[in-house]
Amino acid sequence: MFYIPSTWEFDWTTPEGYICHYADVTNKNHRADMKTEMDGVADYMAVGNNFHSPYYRHITLDTWATLNEETINQRYADVSFVDVKNAFDIFMEERDDSRPFILAGFSQRGKSVVELLKILTPEQREKMVAAYVLGYKVTPEDVAAAPWIKGAEKNDDTGVVICYNSVSDVKYVKPIVAAPNVMSINPVNWRTDATPATLNDTITVTLDPEAKVLVLDGFDGSYLPNILNILNVGDYHGIEPWVYSECLRDNMHQRIYAYRQSKQIAGSTTNYR
Structure with missing residues (x-):
């Protein structure tokens, strides 16, 4: 499991008086913020898995607040994705190659998952169980650049992308994270149509x-x-990785099991949830 945490920091001023648009991985408060999310997500994503999550120089909330995707993409590519790519390369070098892997990220790091998907080698794509893009989008341009990016269509297809954003009404769709988007799935009933699902007995979730x-x-x-x-x-x-956590935990095990079954990997009879 390679999980990339989301955006925590606002712009801040260095001791030299410069405005910084990135988190500082040497700053104990910035690291503590990222670790809060890492620990919270690990509570359900790490169950039965080897969990890895990197500290990195993510772009700030103020950068996202520009709503200028050219600015966002430039700052992200220059620094943030360099850190994520380096961390992922180390993860791939050090992991047990006999094991498949899952990519996951929330918000800004959902963007990182999409960008990593674009550069995965065929051999790496063969080992990927699924990629979870939580609270972010997969655009037509993303799919045009990497046609192997396919949206999930059910609860146990593999090599696919699980993507969703949550709103109270479609009029509140925020393009900066959710549009244009070419794929989505309901993480409660794993449908891609408008069949409603009930979450925690009180919440109706409809795609x-x-x-x-x-x-x-x-x-x-x-x-x-x-x-x-x-x-x-x-x-x-703010709820994307949390309110659906039980659904995501169980689904990851379903997809791992399906992957092992399809690849006929030894140990595929393990009783996953």
Whole structure:
């Protein structure tokens, strides 16, 4: 399991008086922020898996608040993705090559998952169980650049991308993270149509097949912090890796089992959830 944590930091000023648009991996507070997410996600993603998650110089929330994708992509490519790519290369070098792997990332790091998918070698793609793009998008340009990026269509297909964003209404779709998007799946019932599903007995989760987002009814997102008046405003960006955690945990095991069955790997009879 290679999980990439999301965006935590705002722009900050260096001791020399420069504005920095990146997290500082040597700053104990920045590392503590990233570790909070790593630990929370590991509570369910690490069950039965070897869990790896890198510290890296992610671009700041203020950078996302520009809503300028050219600026975002430039800063991201120059620094953040360099760190992620280096960490992934080390992960691939040091992992047991007999084991398959899963990619996962939330928000900004959902973007990292998409970018890693574009550069995976055929041999690496053969070893990938699935990729989880939580709270981010897969654009037509992404798929044109890497035609092997395929959206999940059910609960146990492999080598696919699980992608979703959550909103209270489609009018709150935030293009910076959710549009244009070419794929989405409901992580509660694993359907790609508008069949509703019930989460935690009280929340109805329905995929809008046209907007490619999840519409939640019965969920109170008022506790979510307003992020620079861009995210958590009508959308539920902050919940993506958390509210569906049990569904994601079980699904990862389902896909691992399906992968082992398809590849006839020794130990495929293990009782995964």
